[in-house]
Amino acid sequence: MERSAHILTLVKLANVGLSMLWGFAVTYVFVRVLPPGDFRAFLLLVAFNNFTISAEFGLTNIIYARLRRFWLGRSADGDPGDFRPEEMGVLFLFLLGLIGLGTLVVAGAIAGGWIATSVPLLFVLFFIVSALNVLSLLAKRGLAAVDGNILWEGIDLSRRAVSLVALIAVLFGFDLMASVLVQLVVSLLGIGAGIVLLQRRTGMRTRQWVAWRVGGGHIRRLYLRDIGASVLLTLSEITAYNAPYFTIAALSHDPRLLLLFDFVFKMSRAVSTAIRATVEAVLPGLTSAWFRHDARAFGKRLLTASGVALGIAGCAALLLLAIGQRLFDELFGGRAHITLSEQGWLCVILMALALICVSVYVQGALSRFAPLLRQSLPFLAGSLLTMPLALGAGQRGDHASAFMAIYGAVFVATALLHIVALRRLLREAAA
Numbered sequence: 184m185e186r187s188a189h190i191l192t193l194v195k196l197a198n199v200g201l202s203m204l205w206g207f208a209v210t211y212v213f214v215r216v217l218p219p220g221d222f223r224a225f226l227l228l229v230a231f232n233n234f235t236i237s238a239e240f241g242l243t244n245i246i247y248a249r250l251r252r253f254w255l256g257r258s259a260d261g262d263p264g265d266f267r268p269e270e271m272g273v274l275f276l277f278l279l280g281l282i283g284l285g286t287l288v289v290a291g292a293i294a295g296g297w298i299a300t301s302v303p304l305l306f307v308l309f310f311i312v313s314a315l316n317v318l319s320l321l322a323k324r325g326l327a328a329v330d331g332n333i334l335w336e337g338i339d340l341s342r343r344a345v346s347l348v349a350l351i352a353v354l355f356g357f358d359l360m361a362s363v364l365v366q367l368v369v370s371l372l373g374i375g376a377g378i379v380l381l382q383r384r385t386g387m388r389t390r391q392w393v394a395w396r397v398g399g400g401h402i403r404r405l406y407l408r409d410i411g412a413s414v415l416l417t418l419s420e421i422t423a424y425n426a427p428y429f430t431i432a433a434l435s436h437d438p439r440l441l442l443l444f445d446f447v448f449k450m451s452r453a454v455s456t457a458i459r460a461t462v463e464a465v466l467p468g469l470t471s472a473w474f475r476h477d478a479r480a481f482g483k484r485l486l487t488a489s490g491v492a493l494g495i496a497g498c499a500a501l502l503l504l505a506i507g508q509r510l511f512d513e514l515f516g517g518r519a520h521i522t523l524s525e526q527g528w529l530c531v532i533l534m535a536l537a538l539i540c541v542s543v544y545v546q547g548a549l550s551r552f553a554p555l556l557r558q559s560l561p562f563l564a565g566s567l568l569t570m571p572l573a574l575g576a577g578q579r580g581d582h583a584s585a586f587m588a589i590y591g592a593v594f595v596a597t598a599l600l601h602i603v604a605l606r607r608l609l610r611e612a613a614a
Contacts, residue, residue: 188464194336195460201343203453207514208350210449214516216359217302223438224300226445228289230428232313235285241413241547242274243320245406248550250328250385251470265405268387269398274321275378276395282314308363312346315370322377327463329384335377342373412552419559420543423566424448427590430570439519440583446511446521447529447590454499454533458492458540466548473549478613485605489541496537500530528587535591535598542601546608554607558600565593 209229214222253266289310292298300306319339326335349357349365382389391398402410427444435441465484472480503510503526511521546555573586 188468191332192461192464194333194340195464196457198336198340198343199457199460201340201347202456205343205347205350206449206452208347210445210514212350212353212359214514214518216353221300221302223441224298225306226441227428227432228298228306228310229313230425231285231289231292232310235281235310235314236316239278239281239317239320240410240417241552242277242410243324244547244552245409245413245550246271246274246321247324247328248470248548249406250325251548252474254329255471255474265401267398267401268385268391269394270402271321271325271381271385271387271398272392273395273398273402275318275392278317278321281317282311285314286311305360305363308360308367312363312366312370315367315374318374319370319377322374322381325381326377326384327466329381330467331380331384332463332467334380334384338373338376338380342369345369409550409552412556416552416556416559419556419563423559423563424451426563426566427570427586430567431586434570434574435582437582440586442515442519443521443525443583443587446514447532447587449514450499450503450529451532451536454496455536455540457495457499458537459544461491461495462488462541462544466545469545470548473612476612478609481612482609485541485545485609488545489538489605492537492541493534496533500533503530503533522584524584525587528591531591532594535594538598538605539594539601542605546604551608554604558597558604561600562593562597565596566590569593 213225217225249266249270286307289298290303290307293300293303293306298306323335323339326332346366346369349362349369353359353362381387382392425448428441428448431437431441431444465488469481469484469488472478472484507526507529508521508523511519542558543555546552569586569590570582572589573582576582576585576589
């Protein structure tokens with residue numbers, strides 16, 4: 184099963200389906216249970232949570248690339264590189280610290296009134312549940328590097344299924360706080376099982392997880408430059424994708440525009456997650472071809488990944504044109520509506536996003552963070568300027584159409600940059 188890209192794709196897509204259902208169910212449930220003021224604050228909490236999840240700074244990608252090279256080199260009597268298991272212990276500590284720091288920031292923001300809510304404990308616990316996905320990335324990418332994709336996907340499927348049931352049960356009278364607590368326990372158990380399997384698969388010893396001085400020294404000596412580029416790239420990407428939440432809230436009093444962008448963000452996240460699953464299914468063969476300098480095999484798999492990604496985005500676009508208005512109305516409880524032109528621009532965004540995702544996921548798996556940063560900075564600038572430009576271009580009182588048109592143009596321009604990057608990657612594979 185692990186060797187079959189088709190089976191792996193199906194399993195990963197099933198997991199993605201549950202992940203997307205959970206994401207939409209969160210909005211569907213919370214918008215119906217929370218008062219309007221609390222729900223608006225909840226959207227800002229989600230935006231901050233997106234920052235926190237992304238703030239692992241791509242370090243799990245670095246671990247994946249290094250552990251993958253080590254695993255392939257060891258199994259094929261090739262070059263195993265200079266990977267040391269203690270590196271994962273340092274990353275585990277960093278991710279725990281990130282979750283702790285984010286929790287303190289959220290608690291402080293609630294206490295200071297910046298996130299105004301009547302259910303502060305619920306918000307803090309939900310943040311922790313979501314932030315734990317940062318730790319799940321370590322288990323997921325670590326197991327993927329050592330050909331343990333199916334092991335992790337099985338654990339994650341179970342975790343997400345129980346979490347989804349606990350969330351939907353709220354609509355039938357189950358207490359919302361109890362639902363969040365169930366999701367917290369299930370996440371901790373699932374991630375813990377993944378970490379244990381990773382330790383056994385790699386032959387790590389328990390003490391290596393806490394050998395932070397050894398691991399930290401190794402990291403400083405050998406790939407601090409990669410970490411610097413990865414940190415800057417991650418900051419650029421999370422700011423670019425989440426900035427409109429804050430620019431809209433700061434520059435516009437139109438609640439429909441904030442809900443519209445939240446819908447765009449959710450659809451983009453759903454499509455990018457599905458594309459990530461298909462790319463991850465071909466990464467074992469893709470990375471193997473790259474390290475062997477087999478340009479033909481690398482190019483074939485890259486073309487397949489790009490075609491599948493465009494197919495996923497195209498299907499999502501057709502679905503949106505068919506039921507997008509009904510889905511928008513249902514998701515937000517009829518509080519706002521989406522126009523046909525706005526749906527059209529969202530379809531353009533999804534198609535451009537498909538090519539961006541393939542480029543980012545493949546280059547990230549190969550630790551090409553500096554080139555990715557050069558492609559990300561123009562996207563960041565465009566995302567930050569979209570709302571200010573929409574204020575000048577839109578009709579008085581309605582800036583949503585202008586916002587969507589400008590935001591769509593930003594994605595198209597970014598996709599063109601990534602097409603150039605993929606062509607360069609193909610040339611380098613043959614070198």
